[in-house]
Amino acid sequence: MRVFLFVPCFVDQVFPNVAVSSLKVLKHLGCDVVFPENQTCCGQPAYNSGYRDEARLMAMHEVNALLTLTPSPAPSTRYDFNFKQDYIVGPSGSCVAMIRNFYPELLADDPRFEQVSKDMSKRTYEFSEFITKVIGTERFTGKLDATVSYHDSCHALRELGVKDGPREILKRIYGLRLIELPYSEVCCGFGGTFAVKYPEISTAMGDEKLKNFYDTGADILVSGDSSCLMHLEGRARRMGSTKRFAHIAEIMSESIDGKRAE
Numbered sequence: 001m002r003v004f005l006f007v008p009c010f011v012d013q014v015f016p017n018v019a020v021s022s023l024k025v026l027k028h029l030g031c032d033v034v035f036p037e038n039q040t041c042c043g044q045p046a047y048n049s050g051y052r053d054e055a056r057l058m059a060m061h062e063v064n065a066l067l068t069l070t071p072s073p074a075p076s077t078r079y080d081f082n083f084k085q086d087y088i089v090g091p092s093g094s095c096v097a098m099i100r101n102f103y104p105e106l107l108a109d110d111p112r113f114e115q116v117s118k119d120m121s122k123r124t125y126e127f128s129e130f131i132t133k134v135i136g137t138e139r140f141t142g143k144l145d146a147t148v149s150y151h152d153s154c155h156a157l158r159e160l161g162v163k164d165g166p167r168e169i170l171k172r173i174y175g176l177r178l179i180e181l182p183y184s185e186v187c188c189g190f191g192g193t194f195a196v197k198y199p200e201i202s203t204a205m206g207d208e209k210l211k212n213f214y215d216t217g218a219d220i221l222v223s224g225d226s227s228c229l230m231h232l233e234g235r236a237r238r239m240g241s242t243k244r245f246a247h248i249a250e251i252m253s254e255s256i257d258g259k260r261a262e
Contacts, residue, residue, distance in 0.1 A: 001134075002032040004066055004081060006090035006099070006124070008226075009041040015226045021253035022091045022127055028256055029135050038065040044098040047106065049193050059106050062099070063113060063120060083119050087134065091127040091249050093156025093224050094192075100124045101159055126156055128224050128248055132165035142173040142255025149181040149218040150248075151209070151232075153225035157185060166224055166248050173255045181221075182212045190231035206235045213243070220244045222251055 003026055007019045026033050043058030066088055067081040081088075090096045100121040107113035125133070131140060148170065156162040170178050189195065189205025210232060213221050223229050226247055233245040 001030075002034065002082070002086045003130075004086060004088045005033050005035050006039065006042075006066060006088050006095070007035070008090060008092045008095040010230070011091060011226055014230065015247070018091050018226055018247045018249055021247065021249040022089075025131075025140075025249055025252045025256070026089065029131070029139055031135075036065050036068070040065065042095045042098045043106075044095060044102075045192055047098065047102060052106065056106050056110075059103050059117075060110075060113060063103070063107075063117060067116070067120065081120075081123075083123060086123065087130065088120065088124040089127055089130045090124070091224070091247060092226065093126045093153050093160050093162055094227060096124055096126040096129075097155045097159035126160055126162055126224060128166045128169055129156075129160060129162050132168060137165075137168050137172055140169060140172055140252070142252060143175050143258040144173050144251065144255040145175045146220055146251070147177045147179060147218045148220040148222045148246075148251065149179050149213055149216045150184065151181060151188065151213075151221055151223040151228060152184050153223055153228045154187050154191070156224050162224065166222075169248065169252065170222065173251070176251075176255070177218075179216045179218045181216060181218075183209075184212075188228045188232055190227055192227070195231060202231070203235065206232055210236055210239075210241070214241075220246050220251070222246055222248050224248050 005023060011018050023033055039062060041058055042062050043055035046058060047055035103117040104121055107117040150166055167178060170176060187205060188209045189202040195202040229245040236243055
């Protein structure tokens with residue numbers, strides 16, 4: 001199957017290894033992965049902040065960018081998205097939720113994008129969700145000596161319904177020990193612009209999440225959203241912690257090789 005890899009802007013700019021790891025895992029599972037080079041921000045920050053017109057323009061661009069790929073160095077070759085066979089997969093529950101849940105609403109009044117956004121939403125999956133629902137967890141095995149806990153990001157859990165899948169994947173990694181995180185469904189406090197508008201509340205929520213993580217005794221906090229991990233790791237480093245924070249794609253990638261990345 002062919003996968004159009006959707007890389008959120010903050011992953012591209014701040015956590016590129018998450019994108020590389022996602023690519024590696026998907027190819028390992030037999031996917032033909034292509035990368036639309038013209039993709040940019042999905043428009044979620046603008047949308048969540050009330051700038052719907054700006055978000056609409058970004059959504060239009062992203063639809064065009066993700067559905068038609070002109071790869072270099074052969075610009076004459078075009079790969080057009082096949083709505084019956086191809087998938088859009090992104091390592092971010094937050095940004096995938098934007099495309100799947102809110103693009104159809106945001107573009108509903110534009111005849112050029114109304115139907116295509118609905119069709120596109122049905123073929124768009126969060127990274128771990130795609131593995132569990134489309135590929136099948138039985139296709140993946142790995143080996144990694146690690147003790148981890150899993151944090152459920154708000155968007156993946158509440159807007160996509162991603163809950164058991166990531167845990168099923170982690171349990172298939174030989175040598176990895178998964179310790180359930182107390183109150184794993186509680187928000188970490190990031191919330192995009194929420195952390196900027198309400199820093200004191202955001203910090204307090206982050207500290208509570210970190211305390212719950214430390215109480216597990218696990219070495220690594222894993223999640224499917226790099227934004228949550230960025231928020232928590234930033235706070236942890238300021239508090240002097242050396243605990244590791246990793247996207248599930250990174251853990252899966254490392255387990256394929258049977259060792260942690262340096």
